[in-house]
Amino acid sequence: MDYKGRIEASIQEHLDAYMGIVKTLYDNPETGFQEYETQKVLVKYLKDAGFDVKSSVVVDTDFVAEYKSGKEGPTIAYMCEYDALPEVGHGCGHNLIAGIGIAAGEALKSVIDEIGGTVRVVGTPGEENFGGKVKMSEAGVFDDVDAALMVHPSTENGVGSRSLAILPIKYEFFGKNAHGCRPQEGHSALDAAISTYTQISMLRQFVTPGSYIHGIIRDGGLAANVIPAYASMEYYFRAPTMAYCKEIAARAEDCVKGSCIASQTTYKTSMYECPYEDTKINYTLADMLTEKYKELGVEQINPVDEVPCGSTDVGSVSYVCPTIQGTIKIADCTVAGHSKEMAAATISEDGKAGLVTAATAIALIGLDLIVKPERLEKAKKEFKEGRGCNE
Numbered sequence: 001m002d003y004k005g006r007i008e009a010s011i012q013e014h015l016d017a018y019m020g021i022v023k024t025l026y027d028n029p030e031t032g033f034q035e036y037e038t039q040k041v042l043v044k045y046l047k048d049a050g051f052d053v054k055s056s057v058v059v060d061t062d063f064v065a066e067y068k069s070g071k072e073g074p075t076i077a078y079m080c081e082y083d084a085l086p087e088v089g090h091g092c093g094h095n096l097i098a099g100i101g102i103a104a105g106e107a108l109k110s111v112i113d114e115i116g117g118t119v120r121v122v123g124t125p126g127e128e129n130f131g132g133k134v135k136m137s138e139a140g141v142f143d144d145v146d147a148a149l150m151v152h153p154s155t156e157n158g159v160g161s162r163s164l165a166i167l168p169i170k171y172e173f174f175g176k177n178a179h180g181c182r183p184q185e186g187h188s189a190l191d192a193a194i195s196t197y198t199q200i201s202m203l204r205q206f207v208t209p210g211s212y213i214h215g216i217i218r219d220g221g222l223a224a225n226v227i228p229a230y231a232s233m234e235y236y237f238r239a240p241t242m243a244y245c246k247e248i249a250a251r252a253e254d255c256v257k258g259s260c261i262a263s264q265t266t267y268k269t270s271m272y273e274c275p276y277e278d279t280k281i282n283y284t285l286a287d288m289l290t291e292k293y294k295e296l297g298v299e300q301i302n303p304v305d306e307v308p309c310g311s312t313d314v315g316s317v318s319y320v321c322p323t324i325q326g327t328i329k330i331a332d333c334t335v336a337g338h339s340k341e342m343a344a345a346t347i348s349e350d351g352k353a354g355l356v357t358a359a360t361a362i363a364l365i366g367l368d369l370i371v372k373p374e375r376l377e378k379a380k381k382e383f384k385e386g387r388g389c390n391e
Helices: 003-013 015-027 036-048 094-115 132-138 189-206 242-263 283-295 314-318 340-345 349-371 373-385
Strands: 052-055 063-068 075-080 118-123 147-154 165-174 212-219 230-239 266-271 323-329
Touching (some): 015 349, 036 063, 036 094, 063 094, 075 349, 094 147, 132 314, 147 349, 165 189, 165 242, 189 212, 189 230, 189 242, 230 242, 242 266, 283 323, 283 349, 314 323, 323 349, 349 373
Parallel strands (some): 075 147
Antiparallel strands (some): 165 230, 212 230
């Protein structure tokens, strides 16, 4: 039976519909956890395609679409992202990721009644800041998944990369107002923030290579002649592991404590965004994506990037089941990520070609994981042994 041919035919048959979805999302961008209209568009398509769809499973704008073959077999999940960025819209290409995930899921569905197993398309909102995948992973959405697959638009073709764990912490300082000409009657929360900023800046040179600290002063007072009673700062602590993120943050909090003692102020800390784990690489899936890309005529395929840069909530999924996030080239290397130019590339001819290639590749991986159980066992064995984990 020509399952590969049928998968390819499915994607071509519905290609206009997929690109219609990509264009609709491009024209109507919605930021993290506000993707209500986007959710409706994606859910309607999947229901019409024969999936059993549940919306708002964990967070308001998520969904889980599933098709069970009726025969025993593994569960293959395709992840969709669809949150946009302020100002630049879909400058990270999440609208195309949604199209890729739906196309791959529908393509595998076209043969799954014969080969067995379950195909699941998972809508994971709020990747940029709020960690839809983190919350869905914690709620058990991926607990029964045998492999989770996705491809991200890029200026290069690749089979995955490490990512940095990220810990977002907000510091709030509390002092006492006073007239600027009688500062001795007040305690400056802004002084505490400035002192903290300076000390944390000096801390940067004492963390291990590949770890990063970046932050801003969010609030620092409203009038120059008033000693500020309130100030706040927001920081990202990034490192190869969450454990080291926490270690750096603990040292940063010592800076905060010292600044507050010196300025006679107090403070509190909070998590202002969702923390993300690093990504656990599954080299078996990476090798399979390399193989499929080559079969589809993709050239210049980058191997796994072992130097982590940036953070993603895919990391949380990678600690639950074998996971891959590959990349597909849709724009020239001069196009910056998180830009209007990258957003425009998602609806270009290169974007369409990227959707076809990426969706076909991960649909074929899903096919192999079902009909060649030894390949799935290898991926699961690697996952259980912890290979690819930054520990």
